[in-house]
Amino acid sequence: MKSMSTIRTRFFIPALALLVIIFAGIRLSYAEQTIQFAPLPMEKKDTMLSKFQPLTSFLSERLKTKIEYTYTSNYATLLEKFANSEIDLTFLGPLPYVKLRKNFPAAEPIIFFKQSKDKATYTCAIATFPDNHFDFFDGKLQKIGLTQPLSTCGYLSANGLMKQHGNSLENNLYRYLGAHDKVALAIIRGEVAAGGLKTEVAQKYEHLGLIILAETGPLPPFALVANTRTLKQETIDTIISSLLELDQMLADDTELTEHQKKIIGKGFLRGNDSAYHIIRELQGSVTIPERGNY
Template identity: 45%
Template sequence: MMYAGRGLVMALVAAVVCGSARAESLTFAPLPMESPETVVKQVKPMLAHLEKTTGIDIRIDYSSDYAEILQKFADGKLDLAYLGPLPYLTLRDRVAQATPLVHFKEKSGSATYTCAIVAPADAKPDLSRLKKHKVALTQPLSTCGFLSTDGLLRQAGSRLDDNLYRYLDKHDEVALAVTRGEFELGGLKTAIGRKYAHMGLAVIAESGPLPGFALVANAKTVSKERMDQLRDALVAAEGDTIKGWGDNIRFGAVAAFDGDYDGLRRLRRQANIPETGNF
């Protein structure tokens, strides 16, 4: 009986330990801006640092588009997500517990970034009279997709609705489609567009500063203590710790707050973003 009792105690302890281990495992969704292989390679070193610093196991859950990430987050299947400003605002509308932890800095050291319209370097499109041009976009929920591209065209005197636009999903696919001559212009993140300058791609219009891409936590599934640990670990990371991280997250981070998005909220209220292209 003594041994049976001891076995029961050990089984209960094991169950508690296993339950604790599960509670300390978080699921992270990267943003599908580039190919899955590229994205996973970029985020793994950062996640390894967070695991080492906090003692939390972090699993990657890759989704093919923004909408899938937001649905999983709303369903409580994601604890952390790497999101641009527009996906975050869309998520926040659905999940009030979506909490931005940090903004990742750009290479310049700024915690903001810009979107751009790109075209072949030898083309000189007149954005003030743009009509019937083929325009490549990322995704409906991409900040640098319809929202920013239409905004830039309206500033110049045109609009996307007077042109032919199609969603191609990823930023690098937009850049490549323009370099191949399949589209005359494209809308994407400026930093990604400039990576294709050697292939003849040029930035012809650029937006004002937008809140940097953020690590967003699900306060429904992640405690405040854990969120504070994750935020502190990323803000404190520097030097050799971050030099091997991906291009979009290797320049440091600053604390993020929901109020950082108020300017973009006002812009989004004026926009009617279509779910599909018009050709």
């Protein structure tokens, strides 16, 4: 006759194995439900995270899914993490998106962010400060601040604007400073004579004396980009329908709560890859240096 200890052991081991499997499944299911979101590092970390918190909280509720933030200090690291499937959802400008899509076709722009109720495009600018005595047309060897190599408002747009005015970055001294607000502050402090940055960011510093000298034409909008390799189509469809539903409320002049206003911002449009043809054309004829020349 088998002892009670033998019977208990035979019962205990399979039961324990079953519990391990169950809890492992729960952890796996939880991991699958967590979305990694990474905002483009355009401004200070706290500014970017607080800017997107209402939006990600709303999507988290709609999806019944936890959304965690992944913050990177530069564009290149963000794109690398996305291509390695460490990021599921990100906020990108046109040039970073085009670069990502070329190397990682699973990147899909699902939502465009409007710049105003009726406009989705935005512009980049060259800005200066009165005390810096920047010569836009004929100046040589002047210090110019840029954002990052993969920033649409960095080398690509700044050099284009200078060439339109008979000058170029190569005739001057330029270096990459990182976030757009760092460029604005470097100009105001006189660390650089001028800089290239998003017009919307430059306008935030006009009250401190920053002067916008020139703007690009309309550029494709910033986008919410989904990783179709890691996100289910059902999840992507829910994100799209939820945000377009909010935009329709804005279009219908529905009375919105303050919280809803923070989520919606200026509104949303359905994203699509074809909107970026102008960036691909511009990029095709320009070699963007990875480092500054001073």
